[in-house]
Amino acid sequence: MCLAIPALVKSMDGYFAEVEIGGLTRQASLQLTPEARVGDYVLLHTGYAISIIDQREAEETLKLLEEMANQPDDYHQGQLYTMVD
Amino acid sequence: MKFIDDYRDPKLGQRLIDRIQHLSTTPVRFMEFCGGHTVAIFRHGIRQLLPRTIEMLSGPGCPVCVTANQDLDKAIALARQPGVIIASFGDMLRVPGSHSSLQQAKAEGGDVRVVYSTQDALAIARENPDKALVFIGIGFETTAPTIAASIIQAEAEGINNYYVLSFHKLCPPVMKAILDLGEVSLSGIICPGHVSAIIGSHPYDFIPQDYGIACAVAGFEPLDILLSIDMLINQIETEQYRVEIAYRRGVRPEGNHQALKLMDSVFETGDANWRGIGIVPASGLKLSQKYQRFDAESNFAIDPGPAREPAGCICGSILRGISTPADCRLFKNSCTPEDPVGPCMVSSEGACATYYHYGDTGGG
Numbered sequence: 109m110c111l112a113i114p115a116l117v118k119s120m121d122g123y124f125a126e127v128e129i130g131g132l133t134r135q136a137s138l139q140l141t142p143e144a145r146v147g148d149y150v151l152l153h154t155g156y157a158i159s160i161i162d163q164r165e166a167e168e169t170l171k172l173l174e175e176m177a178n179q180p181d182d183y184h185q186g187q188l189y190t191m192v193d
Numbered sequence: 194m195k196f197i198d199d200y201r202d203p204k205l206g207q208r209l210i211d212r213i214q215h216l217s218t219t220p221v222r223f224m225e226f227c228g229g230h231t232v233a234i235f236r237h238g239i240r241q242l243l244p245r246t247i248e249m250l251s252g253p254g255c256p257v258c259v260t261a262n263q264d265l266d267k268a269i270a271l272a273r274q275p276g277v278i279i280a281s282f283g284d285m286l287r288v289p290g291s292h293s294s295l296q297q298a299k300a301e302g303g304d305v306r307v308v309y310s311t312q313d314a315l316a317i318a319r320e321n322p323d324k325a326l327v328f329i330g331i332g333f334e335t336t337a338p339t340i341a342a343s344i345i346q347a348e349a350e351g352i353n354n355y356y357v358l359s360f361h362k363l364c365p366p367v368m369k370a371i372l373d374l375g376e377v378s379l380s381g382i383i384c385p386g387h388v389s390a391i392i393g394s395h396p397y398d399f400i401p402q403d404y405g406i407a408c409a410v411a412g413f414e415p416l417d418i419l420l421s422i423d424m425l426i427n428q429i430e431t432e433q434y435r436v437e438i439a440y441r442r443g444v445r446p447e448g449n450h451q452a453l454k455l456m457d458s459v460f461e462t463g464d465a466n467w468r469g470i471g472i473v474p475a476s477g478l479k480l481s482q483k484y485q486r487f488d489a490e491s492n493f494a495i496d497p498g499p500a501r502e503p504a505g506c507i508c509g510s511i512l513r514g515i516s517t518p519a520d521c522r523l524f525k526n527s528c529t530p531e532d533p534v535g536p537c538m539v540s541s542e543g544a545c546a547t548y549y550h551y552g553d554t555g556g557g
């Protein structure tokens with residue numbers, strides 16, 4: 109029920125936006141994310157954007173995952189997690 | 194799809210599993226609080242791939258499942274009142290209440306409509322000014338701000354036939370209730386990603402601080418979940434317990450300020466009745482004094498009579514983490530998704546439905 113999926117904000121008119129999800133256009137309310145702008149990705153839950161996806165954090169997490177996969181022995185040094193703190 | 198496919202890379206997933214296997218030395222038991230996590234874990238076969246040292250339990254994080262029959266009965270009773278249109282998220286319709294269901298009330302002439310969003314409910318209210326539109330407000334902190342937003346919009350537009358029957362529930366208080374019950378010993382909790390997009394990670398600080406167990410907020414793709422499990426194992430192996438976020442692209446430690454502000458202005462906390470757990474203090478949201486005119490409970494006389502639980506259904510113990518669907522003798526016998534006895538088999542993220550679809554051995 110708490111499902112939310114990434115959606116790209118295509119256009120806005122006040123709080124109302126058209127967003128794109130996997131090629132399909134849908135209506136969304138930006139009442140909960142008033143700082144969202146065209147070009148942002150938001151997490152869409154029951155027609156409302158509940159969070160703006162932080163693209164830099166998304167990349168950082170992927171980088172972290174890659175490093176974890178490649179350096180399992182560094183684990184107990186506690187080094188890896190500090191990268192994203 | 195962007196922000197999804199990258200977090201499903203099977204090769205990377207396998208390497209993370211290897212790493213977790215390598216690092217996990219002591220037996221641990223984790224609860225994934227959220228039903229959405231249970232589904233993702235089963236769908237991607239994560240339980241089966243994890244080392245034997247790690248046991249995963251499903252928690253009470255399914256809003257449909259935790260709605261008590263007393264509350265569901267109120268919604269069904271309202272659906273039978275003339276001049277009332279009920280709007281509900283789809284899964285609620287098939288949940289058997291004490292004597293009937295919303296679906297049955299609809300079949301018997303009640304005006305019950307499935308909506309995807311409160312925006313749809315508002316549209317129905319606008320189109321039917323001579324009727325009362327009652328939205329069945331279920332859901333956790335992810336959903337509650339959207340209901341708050343709809344009430345503020347109704348107020349601004351002067352829609353005066355829109356009401357909410359608020360059964361909204363809060364996650365941190367019920368996590369505390371489960372930990373205090375002490376029926377299951379947990380080494381760590383995977384916290385719900387989209388609840389946390391709203392409330393942030395700080396409301397979980399009491400988990401490591403007061404209970405000395407590991408805590409991580411996870412997203413819903415397999416790599417998100419594996420990252421959170423890795424974090425939990427790391428906390429346990431180094432004995433440094435804290436709340437970590439494995440879903441930073443969607444969750445900020447402070448949460449969503451605007452959503453919290455809307456929730457605060459429309460709702461106040463009150464006791465809530467959880468299926469299987471009972472009344473948990475300050476774990477629910479009721480409409481605040483200022484918005485009483487949108488509150489279905491204060492504006493309609495509702496008397497559903499005494500509630501009863503479906504005979505033989507052990508949803509309650511499953512939601513508390515002390516049983517699994519395989520322990521229920523009705524599971525797959527008289528209880529199936531086509532003919533469900535309890536809510537955990539109705540909801541697409543209920544533990545029974547998930548075990549049914551993906552195998553009850555805990556694998557994929």
Ligand code: SF4
Pocket residue numbers: 505506507508511518521522523524525528529533534535536537538539545
């Ligand atoms: S299998 Fe059916 S009857 Fe048994 S606990 Fe699950 S929902 Fe209830």
